[in-house]
Amino acid sequence: MFKSLILINILGGNMKKTFKILLAAIVLIVEIPFLSSFASAAPIQAITHAGFGGGTDVTTRMMLLRARRVLKQDMQLVNKKGGGGATSMDYMMTLPADGQHTLTWTTGHAVSMALGKTKVKLSDMQPLARGTDDPQLFVVNCKADIKDAKKFIKVQKSKSLKYGTTHTGGIDDVSAIAFTKKGKLKDPTIVAYKGVAPIKTNLIKGDIDVGVLNLGEALTEINEGKLCVSIVLANKRMAKIGDSPTAKELGIPVSLSTVRGFVTKKGVSAERAKTLEDGMMKAMGHNYYTNFLTEIGLDKTSVVGADEWGKQMEEMLKEMTAQLKALGYTK
DSSP: HHHHHHHHHHHGGGGGGGGHHHHHHHHHTTOOOOOOTSSOOOOOOEHHHHHHHTTHHHHHHHHHHHHHHHHTTTEEEOOOOOOGGHHHHHHTSOOSSSOOOOEEEHHHHHHHHHTTTTOOOOOGGEEEEEEEEEEEEEEEEEEEEEEEGHHHHHHHHHHEEEEEEEESSHHHHHHHHHHHHHOOOOOOEEOOOHHHHEEEEEEEEESEEEEEHHHHHHHHHHHHHHHSEEEEESSSSOOOGTTBBBTTTOOOOOOOEEEEEEEETOOHHHHHHHHHHHHHHHHHHHHHHHHHHHHOOOOOOGEEEHHHHHHHHHHHHHHHHHHHHHTOOOO
C-alpha cells in the first residue's frame, strides 16, 4: 500500500515538479527487496551502460517496476560502463544464453558497433521489446520562416543551414547529414555544443538555424512558443506536435530516433524469450510506465514487441554505419 501511494503521488499531477522527485521514487521502489516473494528463482540481471539518472538508467528502472512482479523474479540492475555501450555488450556475451539477463540497447550501442568498438553483432542478440522511441526533431526559432517544413527544405536547397548538436559522431549530426544527403540539399554546417541548453539558447538568440533535439528536451520552450518543430524524423507524426510533418511525408526517407529497448543473448530458448517479451510488454503497459512516457513527451506507441524492435535495430545500425562513414569516422 505504501509503495502504491508513493507512485500515485509522484507519477500523477505532482510529477511535473522535478525530474529528481520521479527518480527518487523509482530508486526507492526498485530497490525495495522483493526477495521473500521470489525466493525460488534466481535474479535476472538488467544490464545497462548508463550512469545513475540518465535516460537509459531511468527507462530501465521504470520497466523493472512491474516486470519483477509479472515475471515473478527479482531483477537487479547491473551497470557496465565504457565504450559507449561496448563494455555492456561484451559483458553480456560472457553470460550463458539462458534468459537470466537483459541488456538495455540504445542508439549509442549502434554507434559503438558501427565504429567497431566491439565485435558483438546484432546476430548475437535476441530482441525482446522497445521501451522508448524518441524521434529526432529539427527545432527552429518560432520567429524564423523555416518553421514551415516546405520552406525549410526550399531554403536548404540553395544554402547551408547551421545545425546545433550535442556532440559529433553521434545520432545528432548523423540525423542532419542523412537528411540533407537523401534530400539532395546543401550540406549542413554542424555546430557542436556541450549539452542541450546551449543549443536552445543559441536557437532563441538566432546564432544557429536548427537544433537537433528530442521532444522532451525542447518541450518547455515549445509550450512557451519560443521554439517550433519544423520536421520530425519518424515514421509517423507525434501526438503532442501533430502539426509537424515527418521527413518521409516530405519525400525524404529518413527516420532516426533516440531509442532504448531490451535484448538478451542469442541462443535463449524461444519459450524463455517469449516469456521475457510478454512480461516486459505487460509491465510497460501499466499506468506507471505510460505516465512516465507522457511526462517525457512520448506515448504508448514507444512500446513495441520483439519483431518490430528487431527490425528497427537493424535499420538503426545500417543508417549509423552508412552516415558515420560519410562523415569520415569509419572507412
